[in-house]
Structures are given as structure tokens and as C-alpha cells.
Amino acid sequence: MTPLALTAFTATSCIGRGLDATLTTLEAQRTALAPCSFETVTLETSVGEVAGVDDAPLPRELAEFECRNNRLALLGSAQDGFTAAVQDCALRYGRGRIGLWLGTSTSGILETELAYRRLDAESGALPADFRYRGAHNTYSLSAFMRRAFNLAGPAVVISSACSSSAKVFASARRAIAAGLVDAAVVGGVDSLCLTTLYGFHSLQLVARAPCRPFDAARDGISIGEAAAFALLERPPASSAADTVLLLGTGETSDAYHMSSPHPEGRGARTAMEQALAAARLTAADIDYLNLHGTGTPGNDAAEAHAVTAVLGTEVPASSTKGATGHTLGAAGALEAVICALALRHGLMPGGVNTRDLDPQLKVNYLRDNRRARLKAVMSNSFGFGGSNCSLIFGRAG
Amino acid sequence: MTSLTAWISGVGLIGPGLPNWAEGERILAGSAPYEPRPTVLPVLECLPAAERRRTGTTVRLALAVGLEATAHAAADAAQLPAVFSSSGGDGQNCHEICRVLASADRQISPTRFHNSVHNAAAGYWGIATGATPASNALCAYDASFAAGLLEALTQLAVDETAVLLIAYDASYPEPLRSVRPIPDAFGVALLLSPGPLASSLARLTAALSERPAERLADARLETLRAGIPAARTLPLLERLARRESGAAVIDYLDDVRLGLEVSACR
Numbered sequence: 001m002t003p004l005a006l007t008a009f010t011a012t013s014c015i016g017r018g019l020d021a022t023l024t025t026l027e028a029q030r031t032a033l034a035p036c037s038f039e040t041v042t043l044e045t046s047v048g049e050v051a052g053v054d055d056a057p058l059p060r061e062l063a064e065f066e067c068r069n070n071r072l073a074l075l076g077s078a079q080d081g082f083t084a085a086v087q088d089c090a091l092r093y094g095r096g097r098i099g100l101w102l103g104t105s106t107s108g109i110l111e112t113e114l115a116y117r118r119l120d121a122e123s124g125a126l127p128a129d130f131r132y133r134g135a136h137n138t139y140s141l142s143a144f145m146r147r148a149f150n151l152a153g154p155a156v157v158i159s160s161a162c163s164s165s166a167k168v169f170a171s172a173r174r175a176i177a178a179g180l181v182d183a184a185v186v187g188g189v190d191s192l193c194l195t196t197l198y199g200f201h202s203l204q205l206v207a208r209a210p211c212r213p214f215d216a217a218r219d220g221i222s223i224g225e226a227a228a229f230a231l232l233e234r235p236p237a238s239s240a241a242d243t244v245l246l247l248g249t250g251e252t253s254d255a256y257h258m259s260s261p262h263p264e265g266r267g268a269r270t271a272m273e274q275a276l277a278a279a280r281l282t283a284a285d286i287d288y289l290n291l292h293g294t295g296t297p298g299n300d301a302a303e304a305h306a307v308t309a310v311l312g313t314e315v316p317a318s319s320t321k322g323a324t325g326h327t328l329g330a331a332g333a334l335e336a337v338i339c340a341l342a343l344r345h346g347l348m349p350g351g352v353n354t355r356d357l358d359p360q361l362k363v364n365y366l367r368d369n370r371r372a373r374l375k376a377v378m379s380n381s382f383g384f385g386g387s388n389c390s391l392i393f394g395r396a397g
Numbered sequence: 398m399t400s401l402t403a404w405i406s407g408v409g410l411i412g413p414g415l416p417n418w419a420e421g422e423r424i425l426a427g428s429a430p431y432e433p434r435p436t437v438l439p440v441l442e443c444l445p446a447a448e449r450r451r452t453g454t455t456v457r458l459a460l461a462v463g464l465e466a467t468a469h470a471a472a473d474a475a476q477l478p479a480v481f482s483s484s485g486g487d488g489q490n491c492h493e494i495c496r497v498l499a500s501a502d503r504q505i506s507p508t509r510f511h512n513s514v515h516n517a518a519a520g521y522w523g524i525a526t527g528a529t530p531a532s533n534a535l536c537a538y539d540a541s542f543a544a545g546l547l548e549a550l551t552q553l554a555v556d557e558t559a560v561l562l563i564a565y566d567a568s569y570p571e572p573l574r575s576v577r578p579i580p581d582a583f584g585v586a587l588l589l590s591p592g593p594l595a596s597s598l599a600r601l602t603a604a605l606s607e608r609p610a611e612r613l614a615d616a617r618l619e620t621l622r623a624g625i626p627a628a629r630t631l632p633l634l635e636r637l638a639r640r641e642s643g644a645a646v647i648d649y650l651d652d653v654r655l656g657l658e659v660s661a662c663r
Contacts (some may be wrong), residue, residue: 118497125571126575133538137484138536139541143538153653154605156540157649158518159514160514169536170531171533194498194503195505217403252530253529253531255528256523258451374525385514387525
């Protein structure tokens with residue numbers, strides 16, 4: 001594929017608002033996971049909650065989209081001059097020539113969960129202030145951000161569980177290559193809600209203590225929330241050396257099980273192989289791998305099989321979910337931005353919380369930060385329903 | 398304006414009064430009257446019994462139209478990338494989860510939870526057919542059909558591969574039905590190929606358009622088109638059924654439509 005430049009990017013998660021705070025936390029190897037006190041949840045688990053999401057209501061002209069997920073989206077897009085970069089891009093190409101591909105798994109479902117506590121005692125009707133289109137519907141996120149960015153091009157939400165906001169990079173790069181748009185805003189926003197907290201708990205996939213990816217005693221995920229965005233365009237004729245490029249994408253399906261990965265990581269493996277082929281790179285070119293690394297026994301084992309089959313056992317790899325939690329539909333975009341920071345700052349972030357590496361997993365898992373000049377890095381995202389996506393990012397010089 | 402091209406080489410259809418593409422084709426061609434009747438879903442033989450029991454209306458609908466379109470084109474479903482697009486996913490499942498979460502014990506069932514993902518149909522499709530290429534799961538509210546078509550067309554153009562598009566919607570139960578009144582289940586599948594096949598019905602070209610979306614002359618079919626997001630496909634299906642060449646405009650986002658040029662193959 002023809003590389004695309006990430007001409008702007010930003011991320012907000014529990015480890016920080018914007019790039020500087022995110023980088024600082026990664027450099028300090030801190031986790032921001034904390035015991036869950038979200039809403040009325042009584043589960044014994046840790047979560048990665050973004051502080052202050054509920055503090056600022058949406059501007060009045062966007063009130064029809066009011067929900068925690070869209071507040072987090074607006075908060076995230078306001079960091080690092082991202083919205084200004086999108087508007088500058090719109091001036092160059094035209095509002096109708098910029099597409100919007102965002103990923104989310106649960107959108108504003110929290111509003112519906114809360115509204116179901118307030119159903120009319122007699123009729124069973126939802127409360128009058130309930131908004132289906134602006135909050136509940138999965139597309140609410142892109143409808144909202146299309147309005148907030150003042151764009152007029154194609155827009156959609158990709159909702160394939162935990163691969164959602166990795167897959168937005170693949171769809172957007174195809175739309176640019178096909179000439180449908182000249183540039184694309186991609187990203188992912190997912191926020192805490194009861195469906196995912198109680199749902200993953202029902203599958204016994206939630207850790208009690210902060211998650212420990214690739215640890216021999218790992219016992220599940222910690223759920224987090226995040227908003228992360230990138231602006232994709234064809235690279236200018238002369239790019240600065242530290243310009244981050246999208247080099248390759250790979251997408252496959254496991255065709256195996258709804259909530260468990262293929263035990264040998266079959267689909268994960270072919271997604272990584274496709275991404276390498278698209279980038280015209282080989283395993284030896286990958287300097288660092290940001291693992292999906294959720295911290296469940298099955299997911300990490302399947303991913304390790306796939307990684308060693310494709311990349312061997314030497315490529316430095318880590319999961320940043322020990323710091324951020326698993327941000328579900330936002331994880332692909334959040335970890336894409338972490339990869340962009342890794343390339344720009346020469347930082348391979350060590351995986352935090354992991355104490356005793358699982359000797360069964362033959363991955364060169366980093367527990368401590370490592371500094372090196374990185375040329376190409378890979379990020380994996382895998383979701384329920386066997387939806388796999390691998391992305392490769394690199395530097396212009 | 399950039400346009401995207403594909404051949405429509407297989408169709409699947411299920412909706413109220415439209416039991417399959419063969420019968421729907423006759424109705425949309427004007428050879429048989431349209432009689433609205435509640436949507437009837439076929440029994441899915443392609444899923445193992447244990448998996449079949451876990452599926453709801455939307456998954457069964459999506460798989461049924463997908464299988465019809467691939468059979469129409471004599472294509473191997475296992476080899477096809479697929480784009481699934483739905484305005485809301487499984488509303489019954491969503492209702493059950495919200496109901497339990499609002500109750501005292503909050504213990505939702507694991508099956509309910511994994512069925513709640515918007516890509517549930519894509520996941521079951523892979524299990525049913527063994528398809529391992531990329532699958533996608535899109536939502537664009539009322540624009541979901543056109544958004545899915547654009548995704549499928551760009552994938553076909555860039556990866557030079559046939560792509561299966563499946564758009565589907567089903568009703569919510571109350572109380573959500575009152576705030577999102579989708580009257581019944583409707584699903585459409587289009588097998589899009591980069592070149593003509595023996596089964597091809599038409600060559601399709603699509604581009605964004607400022608023109609208003611076309612309405613259907615038959616008032617009951619127009620009610621269907623306007624009432625269910627996936628049924629926004631109907632002006633296109635009408636062209637295919639009538640073997641007509643010409644332009645059609647279908648609904649997309651509030652401020653932009655999708656302009657289609659259809660060239661019938663025979």
C-alpha cells in the first residue's frame with residue numbers, strides 16, 4: 001500500500017490527557033488503573049477511568065449528543081491542537097473531501113442503562129429526556145464528531161468490538177486510495193458502562209487486581225476508557241524525519257468462536273502477515289510490537305503463538321494495557337497513538353504490572369522501558385467474534 | 398467527483414412480504430403485487446445447533462441473506478471478505494441486557510453479552526461459513542446501507558476482490574421501539590465483483606450526490622423504504638429486478654446522498 005502520514009494525532013486515557021501526559025506516564029512506567037468506583041458498580045476490579053469526563057457538559061448546540069462517550073470524545077479531540085489541525089485540513093481539501101471513520105463498541109449505551117432505571121412505572125416507557133439517536137445509537141459518536149469538526153464528507157462508525165478503532169485505519173486508507181476522500185479523521189472512543197463491566201465479569205474475564213498481561217498468573221482484563229484520534233493524509237513531498245506513517249494494515253476473521261480467540265491465533269497470525277505484506281516489510285524490519293495483550297489467559301496465549309510464528313521470539317514487545325486498561329473499541333486507536341509516540345521518541349514502553357513472565361509465552365516481553373531508534377512498529381488489536389487487525393507504523397526518515 | 402464501480406453478481410433479500418430475492422424480484426419488477434406481511438426468517442442449517450440456539454433475529458437475518466447472495470453467484474462464502482452494516486444490531490438482546498442491569502442483581506448472561514457486540518452477525522457468519530478474510534461491522538444510523546455500500550466498493554476497488562455486503566435491521570421491543578420505531582426485519586445482501594460473472598445482474602457505479610433520494614412509486618414499498626434503514630436499498634433493487642439501466646439516488650447522510658448508475662447486464 002501507499003503510506004499515509006499521520007499529520008496530527010492525540011490520545012486521552014486514564015494515563016493522561018493528550019500526548020505529553022501520556023508520554024510522561026509511559027516514561028515513568030506507572031499504571032493509572034485504580035479500584036472501580038464507577039457509577040454504582042460493586043464489582044471487585046480495577047478500571048482505567050478518565051478523570052473529569054463528567055465535569056463539562058457538551059456545548060448547547062451539540063446538546064442532542066449529550067452522553068459520557070461523546071463528552072470523552074470532545075475532551076480527547078480538544079487536546080494537542082487536533083481539532084484545529086482537522087479544520088486546517090478542511091480548508092485545504094474542502095469539508096466534503098475529509099472522511100470520518102471512528103470506532104466504538106458501546107457508544108452511549110450508559111445513558112440507556114441508566115434510563116432503564118427510570119422507566120415509567122405504569123407504561124414502561126423510557127423517560128422523556130432519553131435520546132436514542134444522539135446517545136444510544138452506535139453511530140452517535142461519528143454523527144457527533146462530524147458536527148463538532150464541521151465536516152461534510154463520508155462518515156461511519158466501525159463497531160467490531162476490540163478491533164474497532166484499529167480497523168478504522170484500514171477502511172480510511174482504502175477510501176483515500178480509491179479517491180473517495182483526500183484525508184480522513186480516524187479514531188476510537190469508548191467509555192465505561194455497566195454492559196462491559198458486568199458483561200466481561202459474566203464471562204469471568206475481569207481481573208480483580210490491575211491486569212498483568214503476559215504474567216504467568218494473569219487472570220483477566222482491567223477495563224479502561226479512552227479517546228484517540230489521528231488525521232491521515234498522503235505524505236507531503238518532503239516530510240520531516242519524525243513524521244509518522246501508516247505503512248500497512250491487515251484484517252482477518254478467526255471463524256472460530258464468538259468470545260474466545262482461535263487457540264493457535266490463526267486469524268491473528270494472518271492479520272500480521274497481511275500487514276507485513278501490505279507494508280512490503282519482513283519480520284526483521286519490525287523494531288517493536290505493541291501487543292493486544294489483554295491479560296486473559298487465553299488471549300495472551302493465542303497471541304503469543306501468532307507472534308512467535310510471524311515475528312519469531314526476539315522482537316521486543318509489550319502490552320500497554322497494564323497502564324491504560326483495555327479500552328475496548330478505543331484500544332486500536334489509543335495503541336496506534338502510543339506507537340506513534342514510540343516512533344517519535346524512540347521509546348519502547350515496558351509493560352507494567354507484569355511480575356513473573358509466563359514461560360510458556362515465547363515472546364520477548366519488555367517489562368522495562370527501552371530506548372532505541374525505531375523505524376517500524378506493529379500494533380495488534382483483536383476482538384470478539386474473531387475480528388483481527390494488525391497495523392504497521394513507521395517514520396518518514 | 399470520484400466514482401466507484403462493481404458488478405452486482407448475487408442478491409439476497411428478506412423483508413416484510415419479501416421472502417427471498419426470487420419472489421422479491423418479481424414483486425419489484427411489477428410482475429406480482431406487493432403484499433406487506435410480517436417478515437419470516439428461514440431456519441439456518443449452516444450453524445451448529447448449539448450456536449443456532451444462541452442467535453437472535455438480526456444474526457439469522459444477516460446470515461440468511463448472505464447465503465442467498467453467495468448461492469445466487471455460486472460463490473464460495475469462505476473466500477469472501479464481508480461488510481456487515483446495521484443501524485442498530487440486535488435490539489431484543491440490548492433490551493434484555495438493559496433490563497437486567499437495571500434490576501437488583503445485574504447478572505447478565507455471558508451469551509447475551511457476546512451477542513451484544515455490533516459485529517455479532519460477522520462473527521457467526523465466520524463460524525457458519527468458515528470465512529477467514531476480513532469482515533467489517535458498520536453503523537451509520539439511517540445511512541447504514543449506503544455506508545456499507547461505500548465500504549464494500551472501496552474495498553473492492555483497492556484490494557481488487559469480490560466483496561459481500563450485508564445490510565440488515567430488525568425491530569426493537571418496547572420501550573426502545575417507541576423511540577426507534579423500526580417496524581419489522583429487513584435484510585439485503587449484494588455480492589459485488591470487480592468484473593462481470595455469469596450471474597451478474599448489472600454494473601454499478603456510485604458517487605456522492607447532492608440530489609434528493611428517489612422515492613418508490615408503490616406507496617407500500619415506499620413506506621417500507623422509508624421505515625427501515627436497510628430498505629433504503631430498494632430503488633437499486635427495483636432497477637435490478639426490472640433489468641433497467643439508468644440513474645438512481647439512494648439515501649445516505651442527512652446532507653449527502655449516494656448517486657448510482659446501473660447498467661443492466663441482460
